Structure formats: C-alpha cells, structure tokens
Amino acid sequence: MKDPIVAKYLIETPHPLEFAAEMIAGEQSSGTFIAVPGETEELKARARARVAHIRPLEAVDTPGLPGSRPPKSLSGPPQYQRAEVTVEFPFDNIGPNLPTLLATICGNLYELAELSGIKLLDIKLPQAFAQRYPGPQFGIAGTRRLAGVQARPLIGTIVKPSVGLTPTQTADLVRTLGEAGIDFVKDDELQADSPHSPFPARVAAVMRVINELADRTGKKIMFAFNVTDDLEAMLRHHDTVVAAGGTCVMVSIHSIGLATLVEFRRRCQLPIHGHRNGWGLYGRHPLLGVEYPAWQKLWRLAGADHLHVNGLQNKFWEPDESVIRSIKACLTPMFRPDDTAMPVVSSGQWGGQAPETYRLTGTTDLLYIAGGGIMAHPQGPAAGLRGLVQAWEAAMQGIPLAEYATTHPELQATIAKFGKLRS
Amino acid sequence: MKDPIVAKYLIETPHPLEFAAEMIAGEQSSGTFIAVPGETEELKARARARVAHIRPLEAVDTPGLPGSRPPKSLSGPPQYQRAEVTVEFPFDNIGPNLPTLLATICGNLYELAELSGIKLLDIKLPQAFAQRYPGPQFGIAGTRRLAGVQARPLIGTIVKPSVGLTPTQTADLVRTLGEAGIDFVKDDELQADSPHSPFPARVAAVMRVINELADRTGKKIMFAFNVTDDLEAMLRHHDTVVAAGGTCVMVSIHSIGLATLVEFRRRCQLPIHGHRNGWGLYGRHPLLGVEYPAWQKLWRLAGADHLHVNGLQNKFWEPDESVIRSIKACLTPMFRPDDTAMPVVSSGQWGGQAPETYRLTGTTDLLYIAGGGIMAHPQGPAAGLRGLVQAWEAAMQGIPLAEYATTHPELQATIAKFGKLRS
Numbered sequence: 001m002k003d004p005i006v007a008k009y010l011i012e013t014p015h016p017l018e019f020a021a022e023m024i025a026g027e028q029s030s031g032t033f034i035a036v037p038g039e040t041e042e043l044k045a046r047a048r049a050r051v052a053h054i055r056p057l058e059a060v061d062t063p064g065l066p067g068s069r070p071p072k073s074l075s076g077p078p079q080y081q082r083a084e085v086t087v088e089f090p091f092d093n094i095g096p097n098l099p100t101l102l103a104t105i106c107g108n109l110y111e112l113a114e115l116s117g118i119k120l121l122d123i124k125l126p127q128a129f130a131q132r133y134p135g136p137q138f139g140i141a142g143t144r145r146l147a148g149v150q151a152r153p154l155i156g157t158i159v160k161p162s163v164g165l166t167p168t169q170t171a172d173l174v175r176t177l178g179e180a181g182i183d184f185v186k187d188d189e190l191q192a193d194s195p196h197s198p199f200p201a202r203v204a205a206v207m208r209v210i211n212e213l214a215d216r217t218g219k220k221i222m223f224a225f226n227v228t229d230d231l232e233a234m235l236r237h238h239d240t241v242v243a244a245g246g247t248c249v250m251v252s253i254h255s256i257g258l259a260t261l262v263e264f265r266r267r268c269q270l271p272i273h274g275h276r277n278g279w280g281l282y283g284r285h286p287l288l289g290v291e292y293p294a295w296q297k298l299w300r301l302a303g304a305d306h307l308h309v310n311g312l313q314n315k316f317w318e319p320d321e322s323v324i325r326s327i328k329a330c331l332t333p334m335f336r337p338d339d340t341a342m343p344v345v346s347s348g349q350w351g352g353q354a355p356e357t358y359r360l361t362g363t364t365d366l367l368y369i370a371g372g373g374i375m376a377h378p379q380g381p382a383a384g385l386r387g388l389v390q391a392w393e394a395a396m397q398g399i400p401l402a403e404y405a406t407t408h409p410e411l412q413a414t415i416a417k418f419g420k421l422r423s
Numbered sequence: 424m425k426d427p428i429v430a431k432y433l434i435e436t437p438h439p440l441e442f443a444a445e446m447i448a449g450e451q452s453s454g455t456f457i458a459v460p461g462e463t464e465e466l467k468a469r470a471r472a473r474v475a476h477i478r479p480l481e482a483v484d485t486p487g488l489p490g491s492r493p494p495k496s497l498s499g500p501p502q503y504q505r506a507e508v509t510v511e512f513p514f515d516n517i518g519p520n521l522p523t524l525l526a527t528i529c530g531n532l533y534e535l536a537e538l539s540g541i542k543l544l545d546i547k548l549p550q551a552f553a554q555r556y557p558g559p560q561f562g563i564a565g566t567r568r569l570a571g572v573q574a575r576p577l578i579g580t581i582v583k584p585s586v587g588l589t590p591t592q593t594a595d596l597v598r599t600l601g602e603a604g605i606d607f608v609k610d611d612e613l614q615a616d617s618p619h620s621p622f623p624a625r626v627a628a629v630m631r632v633i634n635e636l637a638d639r640t641g642k643k644i645m646f647a648f649n650v651t652d653d654l655e656a657m658l659r660h661h662d663t664v665v666a667a668g669g670t671c672v673m674v675s676i677h678s679i680g681l682a683t684l685v686e687f688r689r690r691c692q693l694p695i696h697g698h699r700n701g702w703g704l705y706g707r708h709p710l711l712g713v714e715y716p717a718w719q720k721l722w723r724l725a726g727a728d729h730l731h732v733n734g735l736q737n738k739f740w741e742p743d744e745s746v747i748r749s750i751k752a753c754l755t756p757m758f759r760p761d762d763t764a765m766p767v768v769s770s771g772q773w774g775g776q777a778p779e780t781y782r783l784t785g786t787t788d789l790l791y792i793a794g795g796g797i798m799a800h801p802q803g804p805a806a807g808l809r810g811l812v813q814a815w816e817a818a819m820q821g822i823p824l825a826e827y828a829t830t831h832p833e834l835q836a837t838i839a840k841f842g843k844l845r846s
Contacts, residue, residue, distance in 0.1 A: 028613065030584040036798040038592065039584045047587025047619060065707055067740025092618040093586045099651045099678035100615040103700050107612060107675070110703025111739035161453040161462045163516040164470025169461065189530060190451065192523040195515040196470060228522045231654070231686040252530070255522035257680005263654040277526050280533025281704055281712055284488055288708055316534035317490025375459040 004088035006052070006124040007105045007294075011085050012063065012117030012287050014070035014078035017054050021085045023114045025049035028104050029093060050088045057082040063116030064287030080116050096132040098302060099259050101125075110288065117287025122294045125301075130335035133262065133301040138271040140342045140365050143305060146247045146271065147222045149183050152396065153366040154222070155388055156184030157374045157381075158346070163190045167197055171205035173381070177374070178213040178221050180382030181389075184367060187226035189252050189277045199225070199237050207244035224250035224273040224306075231260050235267060242269055254278035258302050265303025273344070274304030284317060292322070293329040300334065300341050306367055308344040312357050315348035324360045331363060342367050349373050350418035351391030351401075351411070358395040368392065378413050387414030427511035429475070429547040430528045430717075434508050435486065435540030435710050437493035437501035440477050444508045446537045448472035451527050452516060473511045480505040486539030487710030503539050519555040521725060522682050524548075533711065540710025545717045548724075553758035556685065556724040561694040563765045563788050566728060569670045569694065570645045572606050575819065576789040577645070578811055579607030580797045580804075581769070586613045590620055594628035596804070600797070601636040601644050603805030604812075607790060610649035612675050612700045622648070622660050630667035647673035647696040647729075654683050658690060665692055677701035681725050688726025696767070697727030707740060715745070716752040723757065723764050729790055731767045735780050738771035747783045754786060765790050772796050773841035774814030774824075774834070781818040791815070801836050810837030 013020035025031075029049035030039055059079045070078035094100050109118050138146070147154055157177060159170055174185055193199035206223055214220035227237035227249045234256070238249055250273035253261060265272060282289035296307055309326035310318050323345075330343040345357060345366050350373030357366070370388055377384025387410035394404035394411070405412040436443035448454075452472035453462055482504045493501035517523050532541050561569070570577055580600060582593055597608055616622035629646055637643035650660035650672045657679070661672055673696035676684060688695060705712035719730055732749035733741050746768075753766040768780060768789050773796030781787070793811055800807025810833035817827035817834070828835040 030587045036583045036795055038588060038596070038798070043584060043587040047584065065740075066709060067707060067742070069740075090619075093613060094615070095617040097615055097617070097652050097656075099653070099675060100613070100617075100649075102678040103612045103615075103651060103675040103698075106704070107678075107700035108703070108739070110701070110707055111733075111741065113738070113740040160459045161466060161470065164453045164466040165461060173461070189526045190516060190523070192517070192520055192526075194518040194520070194523075196513075226523075228526060229520050229682070230522070231682050232689070233520075234682070252522060252526040255525040255530075255680075256682040257678075257684075259652070259654050259657070259679040260682040260686070261680075263683070263686075266655070275526075277530035278533070280531070281529070284490065284533055285708055285711055286489060288711070289704055310534075315536070316531070317488075317492075317536040318534065319490070372459055375461070 002091045003126040005091055005094065005101065005105070005126065006086060006088050008084060008086045008121045010082065010117070010119045010121055010287065011115055012080050012082045013115050014063070014068055014080055015114050017056060017081055017083050020114050021051040021054055021087070023112060024085065024109060025051050025087050027108060027112065029089060047090055047093055049090065051085065052088050053086040055084040057084065065116050067113060068116035069113040082117070084121065091126050091128065096128040098133060098262065098298060102258060102298065106290065119287055120290040120294045122291065123297060125297070127335065129301060135301055135335070135339040136303060136305045136341055137265060137268065138305045139338050139340055141338060143222070143271050143342050147183050148219055152364050153368040153392055154183040155385065155392070156186060156367055156369040157182060157385070158186050158188050158369060158371040159191065160188070160371045160375050162188030163194070164196060167202040167205040170197065170202055171209045174206050174221065174223065175209045175213070176381050177385060178209065180385040181219070182221060182385050184222045184224070184369070186224035186250055186273060186369070189226060189228070189275045192226045192228045193233065193237065200240050203240050203244050203246065207246055211245055220247060222248045224248040226250045228252040228255055231263060234264055238268060238270070246270065248273055250275055252277050253299055253304065258298060261299065261302040261304065268303070271305040272303055273306040274299055274308065274341070276308040292326040296326070296329050296341065297334060300339060304341055306344050307341045308346060311345040311347050311349045312353040313348065327361050327363070327366070331365060344369060346371070351388040351414055352419055354391040354395040355401060364396065373418060378417050379410065383410045383413065386410040425514045426549040428514055428517065428524065428528070428549065429509060429511050431507060431509045431544045433505065433540070433542045433544055433710065434538055435483070435503050435505045436538050437486070437491055437503055438537050440479060440504055440506050443537050444474040444477055444510070446535060447508065447532060448474050448510050450531060450535065452512060470513055470516055472513065474508065475511050476509040478507040480507065488539050490536060491539035492536040505540070507544065514549050514551065519551040521556060521685065521721060525681060525721065529713065542710055543713040543717045545714065546720055548720070550758065552724060558724055558758070558762035559726060559728045559764055560688065560691065561728045562761050562763055564761060566645070566694050566765050570606050571642055574787060576787050576791040576815055577606040578808065578815070579609060579790055579792040580605060581609050581611050581792060581794040582614065583611070583794045583798050585611035586617070587619060590625040590628040593620065593625055594632045597629050597644065597646065598632045598636070599804050600808060601632065603808040604642070605644060605808055607645045607647070607792070609647035609673055609696060609792070612649060612651070612698045615649045615651045616656065616660065623663050626663050626667050626669065630669055634668055643670065645671045647671040649673045651675040651678055654686060657687055661691060661693070669693065671696055673698055675700050676722055676727065681721060684722065684725040684727065691726070694728040695726055696729040697722055697731065697764070699731040715749040719749070719752050719764065720757060723762060727764055729767050730764045731769060734768040734770050734772045735776040736771065750784050750786070750789070754788060767792060769794070774811040774837055775842055777814040777818040778824060787819065796841060801840050802833065806833040806836065809833040
C-alpha cells in the first residue's frame, strides 16, 4: 500500500461531523451527489478517500461562510460545529501532479453547501512528489552564495515608488543604495514590463550600475527583476537578466500559477523570488482558503527559492503569530534538508521589528526588506539602510535598540522617525 | 491619454470612504505606507491610480473580514461602511500583461487593514489587451462545429465515478453514452494522468470507441480529456489527444494559472474546456475575492473556450441568480462578437432545471452537463440521456415537463427519480 496524500482541514458544518467529513472524502474522490452504478466496493476500496481523524472543536451560532444548508430534519436553529478533519487521498488517484493535487485537496470543497467553512491547514505528500519536483534550485545557501552574505539576514529594499520611475531613475536609486552597501533590491510587484519602464531597458540601466559597483567593491547586489508575464515573455525576460549578469528573478506566484512556476523553474538559471500578492484570498478569512504552512509547500515544490511571509507589526491585517509561523514553515525541510525557502520579511518594516523577529524565530536566514523604511529616512536612503543594518546588529547581539542607537546616529534617526509612526 | 484599466470594487471599511478608496489607489500604484522622495507630482500625475467614483451603500456593525483596524481617533464602536468604488489604473503602469494586471487589480488589496472587505466586481480593459490576447480560439461556433450540434444545448456528462475507473471501464461507459447519442463527455477534474488511469491509455481506449462510433454514425462525441498537469506534460497530453483524433481538452484553470493557460492556448489545436474548481475561494464570501463577471474576462482573454458556471438548484452553495449572471457574463462580447465562451452548466443537473435555465437566460448556447443525473437513471445511462434531451425539448418548446413526460417515458422516469430528490 503506497503512502496516501494526507490533508488536514479546519471545517465548520451544521451537519454531524462524520457526515460532513465523509462528504469531503467522497466529493474529492469516487463519490458524487448520488450513488452511481460504477462505484463498486472494489473501486471504493481502491479509490475512495478515507477520513482518518476527526477532532471536534467548538460550536457556534453564526456560520463562518454564507450558503450552507442545515439538515432538513433539524427542528431548532442550527449549530455550526467546528473540527479538524484529516483525510487520506489514495496516491494512485492523482500521481505526482501538483496542479491536480490542488484540484483534489482544495477544488470544489469550498463550494460544498454542507460546510459553512473549510480551510486547508496542512498537507503531507508522498516521496513521489519529491522525485518529480526537485524543489528550490538555490534555496538559502545558493542565495547567500550569490549575494555574498553569511551569518546575518540579507538586507533589502523595494524600488519605490512602486511604479512610475523610468529605468534611469531606477538605476540611480540602485546606485545610491548600492553605495550604501545594500544586499538586495527588488522590483515592486506592480512593475514588470510596462510602457513606463520597459523590461530590457530597466535591466540594462540597473545592471550597468550593479556591475560597475561590483567591479569597484567586489559586492554584487542581488536585484530581483519582476519577470511576471506570459511564460514566453518570462523566459525572454529571464534570458535578458542572465545575459546582463543579474542574479535573481521575481514572480507573482498567484498571478502566474503553479504549473507556470514548475515550467519556469525547469528553465531558470537564477533564484526565483516568489511574491505572494493575492495571498489574502487564501489567508484572510479564518474559515476559507489555505493556511500558509500548507500553501508554501506547494510553491516550494514548484521551485520558489524565496517566499514572502509578511513581517511583524506589518502594514497589513495579519497578526504577528501568523507571520512567525510562516517563517518557521519556510525553514522546515520537506523531503531533504535544503529544500527550504528563504523567508522574505517585508511590509512596513523599518528595523524596529528586528529584535522581536530574531527573538521569536531564532534565525538569520531571512531576506529582510524595508521599502519606505529605507527610502523615507530623514537623512536619505543610505542612512536608512545603515540604520536598518544597525537594528539587526543590535538584535543579534541582544542589545536594546534604544541603547544601541545612542552610539549609532542613523538608527537614532530611524527610531525618531518610524518609532513614533508605529507606536 | 490612453484609456485606463478600470476596476470596480465592493468595499467595506471602518474609515471614511474617500480615505479607503485613496488607500486602494495608492497601494496599487505609486504610493506606499509613507511618502517617499521619488513620488513627485510629475510621477503621480503619470502613474498614480485615480478614484473615479464612490457609491456609498449601507453601513453595518460587524466587519465582513477580520483584521481591519479602525481609525485611532475613533471614540465609539466602529461602523463598517460599504461602497462601490471605481478605480482607474494608468495603462502604462502595466501594459497588456494579464498576470501583472491580476497583481494590480487584486494583489495586496485583500491584505489591507483599512478594509474589512473587498471584492472585485468588474473590470474594463483597453484594446491593447485584445491585441496581445486573442481570446477563445474556438468559442461557441467552433465548439458547435466540432460537436455537430446546432440550435440546442450540447448535452454532456462527466465520467463517474470521478476516479478509480480503468481506461477500459471509462471507454465502456463512453460506448454506452455514445450509443445513446451523447454530444459531450468530460473527465472529472480529479482524473488527469494517474496510476489508476494513465493518460495515454485512457485516450487510446476512449478514442477507439469514439472513432468507431463516428465511423458508424457520423457523429463524433466531443470528449474533454483532462490534461491538467505541468505545462510540459499538458502539451504532451494535448498531442496525444490530437494524434488520436480527439476534439477537446480540459484544464483546471485555477490549478494551472493564468500564464499557463495563455501559453497552452498558443500551442493548442483544440477547444479548451475551462474547469473552475477552486472558484469558491473567489466567489463564496460576499466581501472577499472576485465576482464571476470580472473573473471570466481574464480566463476568456487567456484562451478558455468553455467556462464552468455551476447550474440552477445545484448541489453547491451558490444561489440561482448568481448562476444566471455568470451565464450571461460568458455570453457578453468583450472586444469582438465571437470572443464569448460557452457556459458549462453542471452540478446536480438532471434535466428538471432545463425550463428555468432556458427561461432565465433565453439561450441554447450552453454545454449542459449532468453526471449522476444521467448515470444513475433507473433505466440506465442511455435512458438518462434521453430523459435529459426530452427535458430540453420541452423547455425550448415551452411545454411543462410533467406534460411532456406523459408521452416520453424516459423523462417520466427521470422526474420520478430526481424530481423527488430535489423537491
């Protein structure tokens, strides 16, 4: 008996838990809404998904999602029972096929009227997936090697304004940041190949600066050029970056899709920076979608070397504990020790979150990105960058920021500006 | 001034509407959480998205989504104000790039703490998108031509059980259905290329039957083989279908992604049957995601010839008016009269919904799919199919089903079995 594909869900239902769990298993394997002649006992034994475990949780009066239908036999108002449900799907139903895996473990489940909530919490995949999908090509070690940074987080920024800068203006910004010693810069996800900033022109202008700086200082900035586009164009953009001596490409993973990332990874010679914009669709509602620990496994298998995880005290809605859990998920091996992805910490980061980020994760295997936090520093971007590096020095040495700032004026100015903003 | 990209949203916010709308426009164009030096007036004029219209709706006490942050200045409990907001994004920020369009009009918006709900309602795209993306290759006319069906819906079914049948068992089923005169059969989305039913073996077995029947009767069943997989494998599967004389391929669009569909469309010689499993993520919550009228435009541009729309009185959560609106959306031209997609009506369909479907849409440009509704008919699948065809005959002639059934025994048996189930 081959290992099954295991999926754990949080569900909410006005039906008995056993019934709802069997509905999930049936709908996503050999069942349909009514018995059909071909669903023999032999076929069921082979192909029907199995409910392995049900852990009842609390019951509530108000459904998480609209559209559920309580049992017709019910007399009083329905209660909506929550539970963790583990389902085992026979591997032979699917084979090692990531897109069809997604159609199976998510797919129609969100539509079931028997449920008032369903969120995929985690998955466990058989070894066959690792054989077909080699996972990150560069990962953390490869990224560190290319960026020339060890034993501390890579410090990066996003080109801001997100859109509207010309290639020359972008290159000028990279020069300022590069002269200040930045490790990593990325395009905004809104900026790909546009009339405002055609991709080849931007790569030419930016890489001229990066290569000049590298010749002069020995340090080559890793710039994640946003190649998000149709696949044909993505591959062309990739070749442009490689030819210019670039060391990273970025994709909006939800916009291109799982199958495109797999194909792109096969033909890619650079680390893939996976931007998760659109993640709120999966993550924001507590009873709809996919939790990050499950989701990042799919994208790592498909080939993402870096994956966004948001940041502590971010500008978005996500609570800190969720961000910490996401960082840890990216750093947990699946099939081999180095199939981890580098967590990309960003969103409203200015350095003040460095001590807490370090304390709660215990890792420096991070790409720590500040946009406005660097670019809007009162003494300019170079000072913004130095303030950020100083914040991480303090964090790693266990020195309170305010104390470290007394001897580090850029950090002092950082705290003066952003500390107030965020308190 | 080029035409902008126009996006209309339903939002909910504890902030003043103007503030929340500007936050959306800023976040998805040239702004970030703090003013940065590069966001000059000249750049803003060129690149900043514009709030074109705000239509206030009701206010509520309870937020639609968790994680929103009311203004700090607020003294009492927050009110959550809803509104329709129209935003215009400068075309030159993006260019005709579908994946980056998605990152712009959806992307980080779902994460904004200033919002307690945001759903993309509709989009209007400039002509340049039509130039880069030719849309459906076959559409309704091409599908009808290949299937040899005019002036009535194509009647189809799904291979059931969804998974577990061998290629030979699948082919046997197709023979039964083909001998009864079916127009269209599709793989289930759970069945792609699996150890239980390897793709080449299934195509060989099924097409042998379809080609034999076509030689005998002159009617070639359109079978939508589920090619969902990595792109390389999808193209291989496609070639297998073409070589065997098949006339349709199916993809799980959310599982492969927008960029893969674009690339696949460029290299595809057959109509693409777009299965929307996973749609619940976008559609189920009233204040999160994307409404179908907006969503189907993206997938049509990317190349889907058929798009699933659910069905009336379906087994899922979706209300009928939403299904009707989806059918109409697929049938509304975007850039040219024939860039419509054929709506695929399915889920719990058994024929009883035919009169209402016809009455509310006025169209026969439908692929009407019944799974259990055909396969579980008391007199077998062939009678199930005849009952279904009879239901559509009645619908199109405006004859009540019960009346038509008095002279059509298969429909009578259909109603006896499924009419009770559904009442």
